[in-house]
Amino acid sequence: MATLTYREAVARGIAQEMARDERVLLIGEDVAEAGGVFKTTQGLRERFGPRRVRDTPISEEAITGMVMGAAMNGLRPIGEIMFSDFLATCWDIVANQIAKTRYMTGGQIELPLVLRSANGGGSRFGGQHSQSVENWAMAIPGLKVVAPSTPVDVVGLMAGAIRDPDPVIFLEHKALFATKGEVPDGELVDVLGRATTVRTGSDATIVALAAMVPKAVEAADILAREGISVDVIDLRTLVPLDVTTVASSVARTGRLFTVEENPRLCGWGAEVASIVADECFWDLDGPIVRITTPHIPLPAADAIEDMAIPSADRIVETIRSSMQ
């Protein structure tokens, strides 16, 4: 058992798989010599050599396209897109090529690849370096989407993503990089598509993801003191989506709240809400309420960035007033 930061867990997960399978390679901007601009790939080049861990030009279409082509031809490559906002610069490769190729070729082409990227706000970087784009990826058929909230999940889900035969978008949350957690020794491998219930309650269900999980837990603790007892579910992966865990919780609690960092419209919370409003309608005792970043780009100034991203207080207030 070791205490690792979330950022160290990224390197640990990748290293575990690179040591196990020589077909695993990593490319991206500043990932090799510099160990990543978020220091998430530190030590990998030293350990696995300059061919398996390689710096690229600033060419996101090349990075993603090459990862795709290499996955077609016997490698299991990992590509880093430094900030998830930059996925927009290669969205054609991601959404139109990587996601669709297996289907469009009638299953001829398998793409065992991972695209990792630093996602999310809270770093005062402004609108082009702070987005939570998990909903962009979720909207594209053919992409699996992973967004862990703890170091141990980072390791296990990274291994699961790398071993998965399908393309995985792996979103590492910037605001969590410095957080710490216990990580067991030895090989860790998680299956994609399993949510975790991190708090158990009976009055309402909160579904959260990535950096929203600790906030939801904080809110749950405050609410518990007020006599409102809530389930907190960490989705961990958006595709596959663990509908079973969400639905069985709502069946018990009768109320659903989602906590999303992505801007309001067409977020993953809307998808979860629409599933519950369809499949669990008769279990519901009240409105489904989504707690999201407003439908705006994230501002840079700390004072207002903190107002935009859902906080424990906002979660508490929303649930409290909705449960009255």
Next chain:
Amino acid sequence: MATLTYREAVARGIAQEMARDERVLLIGEDVAEAGGVFKTTQGLRERFGPRRVRDTPISEEAITGMVMGAAMNGLRPIGEIMFSDFLATCWDIVANQIAKTRYMTGGQIELPLVLRSANGGGSRFGGQHSQSVENWAMAIPGLKVVAPSTPVDVVGLMAGAIRDPDPVIFLEHKALFATKGEVPDGELVDVLGRATTVRTGSDATIVALAAMVPKAVEAADILAREGISVDVIDLRTLVPLDVTTVASSVARTGRLFTVEENPRLCGWGAEVASIVADECFWDLDGPIVRITTPHIPLPAADAIEDMAIPSADRIVETIRSSMQ
């Protein structure tokens, strides 16, 4: 009054605005000499000259970026992205630059521009030329999103989009290009953000968009014969979203069905469903059901493409079995 095809209505709407305002220009691939690959811009170059209607290289980032830069500096440009799938090739310019610039500059920069694109399936073009990407655009704060279903709406909403001071994504549906409708003479200008109730009923509400509107109407006619009477709402624009019209319909009918062509996850229907499940919860008499394309890329073969896109029959069956 004239009978126009949907495709002719596109040119008519653009021409109306180009004649009125010399700051309106149109650029794109094959839009000028060839009149557009869908013949939607036919006659414009002849009428307004080769400087105001101009062919570009195959450079989608240049097209969208130039439209943005020109809008900053006194023009009201229109850019065509031939197929909406190709928006992915310039998504950074659309989602990170065009959408965010007004906000990020504290309101200093106004971007009165329109990006038009041919959207949707049914043409047997396969997965990279058939997507319905209205949900991609809806998910990005700072973009208005328009998707008309009739020739008269094409003209009015095109004018509304061009006159709008904000960036508008204007999606023309490929499967509707050949459809015809009456269009009044004279200037037509529509306000963005108003849904239309195209059928009135009392038992359920169907919300649809673009090519799904005629299918919803067809379904409504069949259901009426079976004694199920439904409201059919044509959203027309996704942003701004006419929540008022949807909510007041659901308040009357107690049931909501959405009909979407975009693939299932994080579609606009999820957003509408989640709003209703929150704000209209106590009006609901049963589950909210979404009818969507499955979460797959569209296949090319006609036999299976037709199975994938929601049909009048599928709408009827879904509503019938859900209303029992």
Next chain:
Amino acid sequence: MIDTSGAGTAPNPRPASGIPTEARRAMYSAMWRARVFEKRAYDLFMSGLVKGTTHLGTGQEAVAAGFSTAMRDDDMVFCTYRGHNHTLLRGAPMASLMGELLGRESGCCRGKGGSMHLTDVEHHAMGSYAIVGAHLPVAAGAAWASQERGTGQVTVCFFGDGTTNIGAFHESLNIAAVWGLPVVYVCENNLYMEYTPISSVTAVPNPAADRAASYGLDRIIVDGNDADAVYEAALSVIDRARAGEGPSLIEAQTYRHYGHSRADPGKYRPAGEVEEWMEKDPLVIYRARLEKLGFPAADLDRIEEAARAEIDAATEAAKVSAEPGEAVLMTDLWADGGSSWRR
């Protein structure tokens, strides 16, 4: 670059230029197979049996023939929506390609890809890509895997003149050069994008060749209507790539006989242009050359007839095969064979 058209008049089919007889026969057959395949695709499109669209490479067959003949069996090809010729000549069975055009389950992609996505991985035809430029970095990636795995494979990536103005072209050529990847980029310059002439939207006269220097590469132009010229150029750049000497960029100058796609009559082309290029029809000039080189006319006739028989049989097989159903529709999004997004 290389022109062997005046290559001697030996009575036996053994050319002065050193191109083996078998290669020449293979190229002649390849061009005819491609020609009849696409003619049939066109006819079936016009009669409504091929739906959606088709983009014919008719007139450009010498490029596909020259390259496919020069490639090693396990070399990989990436091409565009105008990819019938390349996929066929890598070895994809005609019937499976025709099945795909007709939207049948027997199609190489089970009907899900359609005309713009012909793919036959078994024959190393790694896909037809319908968004301009997208496959250039993918080809680089396949080549990167060959390099890392030491397979000795070369990747050949075909694209059009219009593709040279999109960002992915630039990113791919640069990284391929920097990493010394075994990839050959082949620009088939047919003078047009869809309907707009390439010259009206490009800052240099030769859209690919004039940009090679930006990537530290040689400027290579080849007569894309001359199968021999293509073949020799192909051999030299493929050898180079296989030897670890890095990528090449070739501009093959050619012309498409039909319009861009579907029923496009190509009216935007100036008077006389089509006629001029019809005189340079790669099949016609190649037959003349082969006859001059001593190939018996009857042999050549037999090659043509074999192609016709093959397309007839392939069309029949495709026509009688079944349409895909819901099982195909919901299949093969994921490696588990299914398409479920939920657990």
Next chain:
Amino acid sequence: MIDTSGAGTAPNPRPASGIPTEARRAMYSAMWRARVFEKRAYDLFMSGLVKGTTHLGTGQEAVAAGFSTAMRDDDMVFCTYRGHNHTLLRGAPMASLMGELLGRESGCCRGKGGSMHLTDVEHHAMGSYAIVGAHLPVAAGAAWASQERGTGQVTVCFFGDGTTNIGAFHESLNIAAVWGLPVVYVCENNLYMEYTPISSVTAVPNPAADRAASYGLDRIIVDGNDADAVYEAALSVIDRARAGEGPSLIEAQTYRHYGHSRADPGKYRPAGEVEEWMEKDPLVIYRARLEKLGFPAADLDRIEEAARAEIDAATEAAKVSAEPGEAVLMTDLWADGGSSWRR
């Protein structure tokens, strides 16, 4: 391209090269203002008052000074996250820039942009763009509007060496050349991207200049640490653009004294490299030149002092200004001033 460093020893401040005295004084002042502004930004970042990030152009001031001095008042500038110097030297008040860095409502973007998005449209500083390459086509578009509207404005677009490998660079240069747009693209080659040397990922030694020919443009390299050289080059390409002779691409060779951003110590730089470039500090070499040209030392001291006084006042003004609140947060997504997505 142009080197005026040995330009004579006239006792009066009237240089042999013909650069007006006022321009030289302006450039010296500009470089100092930029230098002190960024030094202060750095200090405030290190003390935790500037949050998020900062990217300093310290060491590269001669490029901004030379260009801004050569521009007409209504010429437009587009720059990157490393855009403090360019935005300031176009005329943005220091206090509003410092307010933005500190996340205050008095900031040029009301605190919503932050360090990477400094913008002052009133002074034709059309924005700092934080995604590599994105502003190149936007600059082309602004220039296109000038061309269509006949305003005579020229657009100048600054970017780094690493930006030459992204697709948007290629698309922008091509269309700017084809349409003959009045835009000047200026690559500030500071040898590094974030931490990786440009030479390790680029197929040509001069990432911008060696690619000019791909767009039919001249190969122009200028000493980016020499304000006079930059100024003269800027004048010539801006004149050209204004005369309707189309775009230019300039590679200005320079160096950043700090690391890439924030607290990056720049450890990846080889021994001696920083020292070597510190000797070419554009402020130091320019002062020496001006003194040699006869500018009185006291005058130059006064310019430096004025810059220091200005940054002190600006910092104070920014520090006492208010933080933005919810009203700012929910404002200015749309032209109606609000951010509502519903009706």
